[in-house]
Amino acid sequence: MAKRSRTKARDSQPVEGEVGPRQPCPCGSGKRYKACHGAAGGAPAVFVNRPFEGMPSECDVVALRELVPAATAPLTLREPDPHGRSVQLCSLLPMAAPAMVRDSGQIWLGLQVQHNFGDPARDLGAVLLKALQTEEPGIVGLTDPPGEGPRLQDLVTDDRLDITVHDGFEYWIADVEDQSGMAAALEQANAAASPTARLTSVEAAYWTNVGTKEHLRWVMPEPEDQLLDALARLHAAGKDDIAPGSRFVGMFRAHGLLAPVWDLPVGTGPEPLEEPAERFAADLAEALADDSPLTAEQRSARSGLANRQVTIR
Template identity: 45%
Template sequence: MAKGSVDFVLRPFEGLPGEPDWVALKEVVPAATAPARTTAEHGSKDVLITTVLPQAWPALHRADGVILLALQTSTHSGDASRDLAAALLEAIEVEPGTAVEVIGLPEAGPRLQDVLDLSVPFEVTVHDSFAYWLAPDVERTSDLEAAIQDADEGIIDTVKIPGVEAAYWCRMGAKEFLRWAQPHDEQVVLDGLARLHARRESGFAGGKFIGYFRSSGLVVPVWELARGTEADELDGAIAQFAPRFEAALASTEPLDANERRARAGLVARQVTLR
């Protein structure tokens, strides 16, 4: 590898508060934010982590001084954390009201884990509009309103399930789904799901487990829910399912023949996002 280049990192958000939520916002949540703050070394700046920005900008130094950092952007190195840190550091330097439109291939340097204050919890707010792109006191011209309305049309209904880390209900067309990013290593999650699937216990709330995404070194299992299931109806079902899931994840027993077959079927249904 060339001098100064960035090594590949399988789990680029490992060590950040709320790693599964970072992955969820990067891949499966359409419009959401979470506050962050840079370290004193980097100016103790307020940062709003967001899913996406206009025209796929990596970052925006908003007119009111708040810095927005987008997760759903193209990465250029083997370490998404380094790429995002490069965009964040550039956004700190530009004038308020300026977007960071392009980030090239960064050399080795600080990562988000080095730039952000890790004592700040990653508390996600899901939005039904991208109006937060604008500072509160910015005059909303007809062109700005039209641009936000156009972006809003692509937002699917999404709700973060309270009391559960990185679990998101969504409605796509006439179907409802739960996408639940897991904090554990991929192999642990697959083994746990295989144990449940072999016993026909992998579904809940009248729905069924249908597959999973792989992204940033983590697994995001997906359940198709019973038709018409609303987000606020899931609390009890998840509370009943969670102990079974946790026990399956904690088990260190070798998979039996049925569980190995179930695991092979799960792997065949995976979708690797990044």
């Protein structure tokens, strides 16, 4: 029996590049692959590891989807809406709606939504096309997988997004004339949002205050292996602190990108991080350009960093 069991286990091992049925699903759900994207009739069959690749400000889009409570950015369409309506990308819409056609005619597109059909960029593209075909104000969403079609990055032309991080969700009602009866819902939404700010000296780095501590979370575009090597070099050289009293605590993986995370002393705020972040970006660029073999100390640091990764999606 033992021999047959060993043979069965050996035969069931995945070939290189595949995901084994008992391995964690790469979508980041926390389930085993056989119970998620590998299950018949389970999670969506389509899974895209880096769905926002090619999207203007890809790293910021990932941050707005996963980290930032309240932020907006205008989108420029490749083919302008025949009704002349503008489109605004939003981190979160009321009731986590996928999209809304506002009374003003403006189209709002939400990043933080309830549904997930495997490729969020394709979901966003389908929702946007549906909203562009909708003239009446209201919520627009998906109830079924969208199938083949353009992704959001196929529909826009921006080189980079002009992102505004808001103190709260007042932008939800900024274009509403009669705001009576909305105060309680807005207050509840604002109470659940952690204060957040985007650094201006570097791309896609966000400070946040969660009450008991502050963090800097920085979504980076470099390939994972190269970025881990570079971060290991900086860690071994003692150059991975972002500010006095800060501590590099690891990183998370979201939509195919890594985001290093630092704990900050309470009371730091975003402004004191601007110059250190810019200096860190320069040190990181130098480390990325170093193609020499890692030293033993650097390899040890890299192993520790790799073990401190958490996948969001």
